[in-house]
Amino acid sequence: MMENKLLAEFAELVRSGQTKPFTGPLKAGVDLGTANIVLAVVDSHNQPVAGMTTPSKVVKDGIVVDYVGAVHAVRAMKNTLEQKLGVELTKAATAIPPGIIEGNIRCIANCVAGADFEVTNIIDEPTAAATVLGIRDGAVVDVGGGTTGISILHDGEVIFTADEATGGTHMSLVLAGYHGIDFDAAEQMKLDPAQEADVFPVIKPVAEKMASIVGRFISGHPVSDIYVVGGACCFTQFEDVFEKQLHIPVWKPNDCLFVTPLGIAMNG
16 A cells, blocks of 8 residues: 555545635646545645535546536536635536547536636546555556556656456445345445455456556556556555456555546646
């Protein structure tokens, strides 16, 4: 486990609903995820100031399927944080899974703009995560609800990005089929840490598939370390599956669900 102080501070702000004192301009980041939308706010020194998350089904496999719902959700979060901070949030960055088509990129940006933000940057999700973790070399794998994305960095430069539609949603589908329950019940079971011992053996083949996807992506690239982030990698045994299959050291930070949103704001 990699301990990251900024990440821990941001996660606590999200969970507590509190804000930190600040001076100067603020930067915001909007992460339109498959399972959650996260709004992160940092100051000009990239110190976390506020954050908020809300469950959402407006995105599927990196594609916005409910534009109006996405705009309403982001605007509601924006208004809530503005009231807490006492200032208007005018500018925001957002992020995309690597490799999606131009039309989908525009749609994601339009959702953020529709919520009364000026979109200042659009960044690949794994690249945003690398900003938080301070990674200059290695592969950053963002395992989200709908997709598994990767950015490979060398000397601080992104030399390769890719994405494939396998994520936490597929874990829940496998769990639902195994137990004969509906998707929402499977999702709740998956998210309950107390049930991990029963859940992970069932969804382990999905994690192994994710590892094989990453193995294919890094083939031909000299990758010495892999860093996994995203809500779907929160299982305690997740990185072990990757290490056994890829034979490369795999690192997972604390509060891995919030790495990418914080990185998006930092790139605002």
